[in-house]
Amino acid sequence: MQLADHSRTNSKSMSPSIYTALVDSLFENPIPMLAGAICAGSGAVMTAIKTGIPLLWPCAGLIILVGALRALQLSRYEKRETPLTPDEAVHWERNYMIGGSLYAASLGLWCWVVLLGSDDPVAHMLGTAVTVAYIAAGAGRTYGRPRIAQLQVLLACGPMATALIIHGNFYYIGFAFLNLLFFIGLRRITLRLHEVYVKALLASERAASIAGQFDTALNNMPNGLCMFGPDGRLAVLNNRFAEMMEITGNLAVRSGISVREMVSLCVNAGTTSAASGMTIVAEIESLKAAEITTIDHAHDAERALSWKFQPMPGGGTVVLLEDITERRNSEARISHMARFDELTGLPNRMSFRNEIGRLLRTGDKAAMSALLFVDLDQFKQVNDTLGHPCGDQLLCMVADRLREMLRTEDFVARFGGDEFVVFQRNVKVNHDAADLAMRIVERLSERYEINNHQVEIGASIGIAMTEPDVSADHLLKNADMALYRAKAAGRGTFCFFRDEMAQTVEARRVLELDLRKALADEEFEIYYQPLVNLKSGRISTCEALLRWNHPVRGRVSPADIIPIAEDMGLIVDLGRWILRKACIECTKWPEQVSVAVNFSSQQFHQRDVLSEVRYALEISGLPANRLEIEITESSLLRNTQWTHDALSQLHAAGCRISLDDFGTGYSSLSYL
Structure with a gap:
């Protein structure tokens, strides 16, 4: 709705509603118009009788006829049953202008004939008085359309003023100029009334627009809202509140009911309990800002509602209502997912750690408990197959x-x-934990049937016993170390944590740090073991062997280095360093001597192994036929298609391939 720029008053620049209201003001109260027409017609008849001028009789008849027709026009307007539309307003305004113009012209003609056709002062007084009175009264009716008022002044007062001047009498001329001043003032008053009326209509329209927008916003809120006035009576209620409380069709809601009556309706509708209703009434009547949550059962389903109470400065309270059932359910689900494993429904690591930490802090310090760390054996094979x-x-x-x-x-x-992980409470002796661990191993090792498949797995368990002031993290760490030892012992068994395990783990951790530093500082050395051709008696190949002369530990065995490097993920970097170093060293040997380099399974199965080999040959300048790559049986049997392609490409590049430690792995007699 357009509410701006209403200073202009023509029908094209103002809103349709204001224009129709201005036209409607022309037809208000037809009785005064009929009375005025009777008075003017009577005056014309009286002047005709008094002066005896025959022309005045047609003037009187014309005034009476036009006045009657105008009164009939107003009566027809009042009998309409539908609101005035903008198109109809144009039609009625045109009819009013025509009728008003004819009536004003009739009065002007009457004054002209009376003033110039006779010297009777009584007749002159009647004609001018009636005409001036009509113009003044008409200005009060046509202020909504100043153009019509000005046209009537011109048609009625124009002939009268002209006749006064033509009459020639000094007083008549003076009266004509006084009338002119009166008409100018009347015009200004009419325009001012028009401006005031238009502003009032604009304010009313703007207020209606704001009220409509407020009502739309109020009834489209996602939350319910109701407002109680200073007298404690219901002042505002939106549709959402009525829907949530299921009181939409209740007529009592519209009658300005009290707080208690309103809450009673909600209780009777079954959407809130009597206890919750009493709490709500108390909060509203306290006239303090507050927020509460009610949990009730509506239609056999639990529903949580959030109520917010906000007092108003002038008295009264605004109540906001929100259904938070879904939000509470979602929060509960999220909380459950954060604390429990989604697959098995068991508590997860975070929940277990928090609960065990609480039990260790608040439980009986003298009571002993056991933590059993359970790891399934052969589970990966089940997943893979x-x-x-x-x-x-x-x-x-x-x-x-x-x-x-x-x-x-x-x-x-x-x-x-x-x-x-299992936490066994109130353990009297270590044997209790051992007995539970044995039963778990046996029970979990029993056969499972899954989708018509018979599945067998095992379990390894590490056990840590509680001590005074032990933390959950420390207990888990100890159990994990015990589990590592149980798996190393052959799986399918359990092992208690002992202090020397921590020392072993710490030693390994230090070794890992030293290993990482040794690789960065190139502390490793490569020894070369010659392979002699028995026919020629000459050295044909030298195998590169890694050695580490630790500054403190002394010489460290490759058997200790390689497994740790594989666990740490350093084996690829270490193998790359060995490959490049060996190729560079080989270039210094006789041409008939080649170098053999062992490739670990991780190193061989990296996707850029071919690029690494080519790069080592390129920077060293070593011919490809002088490089022999040794791989293990496990590397050969892993990812066979990719392995075949990689070996084919290496062979095509000129490198020789050999199988390291043949007969000790899958091809060994014990395995076969």
């Missing part, structure tokens, strides 16, 4: 078996993958 869906089913079945074996005070959680 039967697929992850079967693996997931297996994990759920393992979780069910663990639940069945534990007491109510014990605690089990899944840490992720195939790792589970």
Whole structure:
């Protein structure tokens, strides 16, 4: 709705609603118009009788006829049953202008005839008085359309003033000029009334627009809202509140009911309980800002509602209502997902750690408990052969078996993958934990049936016993070290944590740091073991062997270096360094002597192994036929298609391929 720029008053520049209101003001109250027409007609008849001028009789008849027709026009307007439309307003305004103009012209003609056709002062007084009175009264009716008022002044007063001047009498001429001043003032008054009326209409229209917008916004809010006035009576209620409280069709809501009556309707509708209703009434009547949450059952379903109460400066309270059931359910689901494993329903690592930490802090310090770290054996093979869906089913079945074996005070959680943790409370002796560990190993090793597949797995367990002031993290760390030792012992067994395990782990950690530093500082050395051709008696190949002369530990065996480097992910970088160093060294030997370099499985199966070999040959200048690459049986049998392609490309580049330690792995007699 356009509410700006209403200073102009023509119908083309103002809003349709204001224009129709201005036209409607022309037809208000037809009784005064009929009375004025009777008075003017009577005056004309009286002047005709008084002066005896025959021409005055047609003037009187014309005034009476036009006045009657105008009164009939106003009566027809009042009988309309539909609101005035802009198109109809144009039609009615035109009819009013024509009728008003004819009536004003009739009065002007009457004055002209009276003033110039006779010297009777009484007749002159009647004609001028009636005409001036009509113009003054007409200005009060036509202020909404000043153009019509000005046209009537011109048609009625123009002939009268002209006749006064033509009459020639000094007083008549003076009266003509006084009338002119009167008409100028009347015009200004009419325009001012028009401006005031238009402003009032604009203000009313703007207020209606704002009220409509407010009503639209109020009824399209996602939250419910109701407002109680200073007298405690309902002043505003939006549709959402009525829908949430199921009182939409209740007529009592519209009658300005009190707070208690309003809450009683909600209770009767079954959308809130009586107890919640009493709390709501108390909060509203306290006239203090507050926020509460009510949890009730509506239609056999739990519903949580958030109520916010805000007092108004002038008295009264605004109540905001929000249905937070879904939000609470979502928050509960998120909280559950954050604390529990989605697959098995067991507590997760974070939940387990927090609960165990709480038990260790608040429990009986003298009571002993055991933490059992359970790792499934051969679980990866199940995933690889039967697929992850079967693996997931297996994990759920393992979780069910663990639940069945534990007491109510014990605690089990899944840490992720195939790792589970059990907290056994109130352990009297270590044998109790050992007995539970043995039962878990035996129970989890029993056969599973998944999608018509018979599945067998095992379990290894590390056990850590609680000590005074031990933390959950330290207990988990100890159990993890014990698990590592149990798996190293052959799996399918359990192992208690001992202090020397921590020393072993610490020693390994220090060795890892030294190994990383040694690689960065190139502390390694390469020794070359010659291979002699028995026929010629000459050296044909030298095998590159890694050696590490540690400044403190002394010479460290490759058997200690390689497994740690593989676990740390350093084996690829270490192998790259050996390859380049060996190729550079080989260029210094006789041409008939080649160099053999061992490739670990991780190094050989990296995607850029061919590029690494080519780069080492390029920077060293060593011919490809003088490089022999040794791979293990496990590398050969892993990812066979890719392995075949890689070996073919290396062979095509000119490198020689040999199998390292043949007969000790898959081809060994014991394995066969």
